[in-house]
Amino acid sequence: MKRLLLILSVVIMVSGCANKQMLKEQIAEAIRENPQIVLDAMRENSLDLLEIVEHGFDKRAKLKRKAMLEEEIKNPFQPRIWSERPMLGNPDAQVTIVEYSDFLCPYCSKGAVVVTKLAREHPEKYRLIFKHLPMHKKSRQLAVVFEAIAQFDKEKAYMFHDLAFSRQKKLYEDKSGIELVKILKEIKVDPAKLQKIINSEKLNEYLLADEQEANKFKIDATPTFLINGVAVRGYLPADKFDQMVEMILEKTKEQLPVETPEGEICEDCLNQM
Template sequence: MRKWSFLVVAAALISLARPALADDDVDRVRKVLREHPEIVLEAIRQQGPAVLEVIETTARSRQKELERARFAQALAKPMNPVLEPGRASLGPQGAPVTIVEYSDFLCHFCGQASGTVKTLIQNHPQDTRLVFKHFATGKNSVRAAIYFEAITLQDPKKAWAFMDSVFARQKDVSEKGDEILEAIAKDIGVDAKRLAEDLKRKELADRVVADTKEARDFGFEGTPVFLVNGAPVRGAVPIDILEEFVGVAAKAGPPAKSQ
C-alpha cells in the first residue's frame, strides 16, 4: 500500500473510532496503526463501505480546501482580460464582481455551465456581471461565435436566446453549421438581411480570434473557464461552488484594472 494511501485510510479509521476515544488515546492509536499496518487491512475487510465513505468525504473536503486556497491566491494576482465596449454581458457594469466566461458553443460542458452562471446572475442581479467571451477551436464553433457577435449588434437579448438554442442543438450545429445557425437566427426573429451583412464584418471574426488567443495566453486548455474578478475557475462547476467564489471575490474587492 502506498504511504499516502495508508495515511488516508488510517485517518479514516481514526475518524470512525474518534467518538469512542479520549483525547489522550488518539496519539496511541496513531502510533499503533503506524507500527501495525495490517490492522488497517483487517479494518477495511470488516468495515470496507464505512471506511471508503470516510475516505471519499475526506478527499472531497481536502480538494475543496485546495481549490479555495488556489482561488484566494489567484485573487491576489488577478488576470486582466480585455473588456472592450460592446461585449455581450448580463448585469450592471459597475457590479462588484465581474465574471468573464470563455466558452465554446459546441462544448457540452459549456452548455451546462451557461445555465449555471446565468442562474447565478439572476440570483445576484445587483452584485454580479457576466461578460461572454469565446474559446472557439473548430470551424463551426467559430461560425457560431461570429453569429453570436453579429446578433449582439442587433439585439443582445436575441443573442442570449441564440446561445441557448445553439447549446440545445449542438449536434445539429456541429454537423450542418450555417444551415442550422441561420435557422436558429430566423426562429428568434433576427433581421436576416442585416445579419448577412454583419457576418461579413472583419472585426467580429477578429474578436473571436482575439478571445481564443487571450484564453490560450492565460494558459487555459479546456472549456468552460470563468474569471471571477480575474481569478480562474475551470470547468462546469456546481452553482454552490461558484456562489462561494463570488462571495469571496466580493469581500476581497475589485481587481486591479487592466492597462
Template sequence: MSDATTPAPTPNKRSTTSILVAVLGFAATIGVGFYAGQWVRDRFFVPSAKLEQGDRYRADLRGDEPQLGPNDALVTVIEYSDFQCPFCAKVTDPLKDAMGTYEGDVRLIFKHYPLPGHNLAPPASQAAWAAHQQGKFWEMHDLLFGNQKKLDDKTFEAHAQQLGLDLAKFNADRTSDAAKAAIDSDYVSGGKAGATGTPYFLVNGRPYSGSLPAKQWREIFEYEREQARQLESQGTARAEVYGAMMKDAKAQRGGGGPGKAPSQRDDGPDPSKTYRVPLDARPQFGPDDALVTIVEFSDFQCPFCKRVNAALADVKQNYPNDVRIVFRQRPLAMHPQARVGARAMLAAHRQGKAWEMHDRLFQSPSDMSEETVKKHAQELGLDVAMFELDLAAAETEQMVKDDEAVANRLKSGGTPSFFVNGRFLSGAQPYEGFKTLIEEEKAKAQKLVDEGTPRGQVYDKIMADAEEKPGK
C-alpha cells in the first residue's frame, strides 16, 4: 500500500511563499496607511472650505474652450489660469482629484489668464491653444505646468513632438492671430468675471481663488451639486441647470484685468537680464552690505502680495546676513485703499516703524481707511500727530509716485514683483523660487567680493552695468 500523505513543502517553497505573503502584507499595510493618513490629514488638519453663498456671476464663453466633463454636469467650474504661475500648477492635482469623486457631475472649462509680468505665459497659452486645435490641450496643459522653468519655443516644439502633433500646423497655429485673439478674449472675460490674479474660478458662477486642497474642492462641489439638484427636482432638465443658474447671474464682477490684454502689452523684463533698480532710502530689512538685494513692488490690498509674505519670512530667517529686502510701493488702481496703505507705511518709516506698519496693513487689507491707519499708528506707539502730517504730506505722495514711475520704467505691471540683484521675479513665488535665484546671485556677488569689491559696494557695482529698462 502506498503512502497517501501529501508531501510537506520543500524549504525553498515554504520560504518563497512566506516572502510573497510578507511582501503583499507590507504593500497592503502601506496602502492602508497612505489612505488612513490622507483621511486623518483631511479630517483634522485641512480646514473646511469657505463656501460662497452670495451672487453668481456669468463668464463670457465662446463655446470652443477646453473642457473636462460632460455638458450636462450639475457643477460647472470655469478656471482662469496662467502657465507661469506656480499656484496654478499646484492646484491641478487637487482639482482633478476632487473631480474624480464627482465624475459625471462636474465639468471644468479652462480660460487663459496670463498675468502682466509673466512674459512667458502668453506664448505658453498660445502653445496650449495650438495643441487644442489638434485635440491635445490637456496633455499640453500638463506638460507646460510640469516644466514651468522651460516655457520657450524649443520646449513647446519638443512637447508637440512628444504628443504626436503635426508640428508645422502646431507652429502656425501658436503664432497665429487667432491664437492671440483667443487668449485676449479669455483675459477680457476673466477681468469682467473678477479675476485679479491666478488661479481664479467661478463654480456655478460663484468666485473662488487660490490653490485649494482637494478636500475643500469636494465640499464646494457637494454644496453646488445639492443646489443644482434642487433645480432638477423643480423640473429643470439636467442639461439646462447651468443655464438656469446663469439666467439671473450678474454680467460683471470686476472692472477689468490688471493691465492690457496679452497681445497689446509691451515686452516686459527678461528674467535672464539685470536691470537698474534704485533703492532711494526706501524701507529696508537686512544689512546694508548684503550680497543680495531684493527690491519688492507691492500693493497692500493685493491678496497675492499678502500670500508671498510667508516665503519672504523664510528668506529673512535663512539669509539674515546675505539678503536685504527693500520695499517699494505699487498700489494698483483696482485697489482704491491701497494708496492710503502705501502712504501709511512711508509715514511710519519716518519714525522707524515701516515694517511694523507693513504687517498691520496686511493683517486687515479690507480696511485701510485713514482712520484705520491712524489707529495702527497709535497702537504701534508712533507720534500720531507727526504720523498724520506725514500721511497727508505732498512729499509722501510723491514718494509713492516715484515708486510707480520706477515700476513703469521697468515694465513691471502686476504685483507682487521682485528684482533680485536686478533680475526679475514675478508673482507670489514659493520660497524655493526665491532660494534658487538668491543662490545664483549670491555666488556672483561673492565672486565680486573675492576679486576685491567691498561687500557694501556690491549692489552699486552690479547696477553700474545693468540695463536701464526692458525692450528697445
C-alpha cells in the first residue's frame, strides 16, 4: 500500500490538474481507510518529523516577535518614571532603558552588566531606570533592600545592585544572611538606618507598581528591557543590544519592517545557578 501511495504521489506531480485532483482524492481515501500507513511513516521518520515541527515552531515564534516589535514601535509602552527612584545617566538622554529584573536571575545579572555599562559610559545618550519583577521570595527581599538604600543614597543603591548581581549565587545559597551583611558593610550602609526604612509602605508600593506595570505590558519573564518603550525580551550581548538600540531608533523614525534577535530569558532562574 505504501508503495502504491508513493507511485500515486509521483503520478500527481506529472499529471494535469484534473488528474491531480482525482489522485489526491484517491490518496486521501486510501489514508482514511488505512490510517496506520501515516503512523508507520511517522515512526520511521520521527527525527525528520521532529525537525520539521521544531522549525515550524521557531518560524512562528520569530514571526510573532517581529509582529510584536513592529506594533510596539508604532505604539510604544509608556512606563512610569519615578523622579524619586534611582536612575543612571542623563534625564534628558536620547535613549531611556527601563529594566525589569530579578536579583537572582542569571540572565538578569548578565543583562545588568550590559545596560549599566552603557549608562555609565555614555550618560549623554542613555538613562537607565531599574525596576523589579522578582520571581522568588528571596529576590523580592533583595529588591526591597535596594529600594531602601536608595531612599538615603542612590549611588550606594547601585553599588548594592552591582554586588548583589555579582554574588547572586552566594546570596541564594546563604541561609543565615551573612553574605547580605557583608555586602552592606562593604558599601558602608548603616544597618540601623536601613532597618528604619526597610518596612516602609513606600517600598512595597514601588515593587507592587513595578509588578503591575509589567503585567499590564504582558512582561512575564526576566530580564526584559523597554528601549524608548519598545520591549527587548531577554539578555543580549553588548554588541547585539547596541545594534537593537540603533535599529529601534532608526525604525521609530522610519516605521520600517524590523528583524528581531532572540534574547536569553530566565524561565527557571534558581535551577540555572
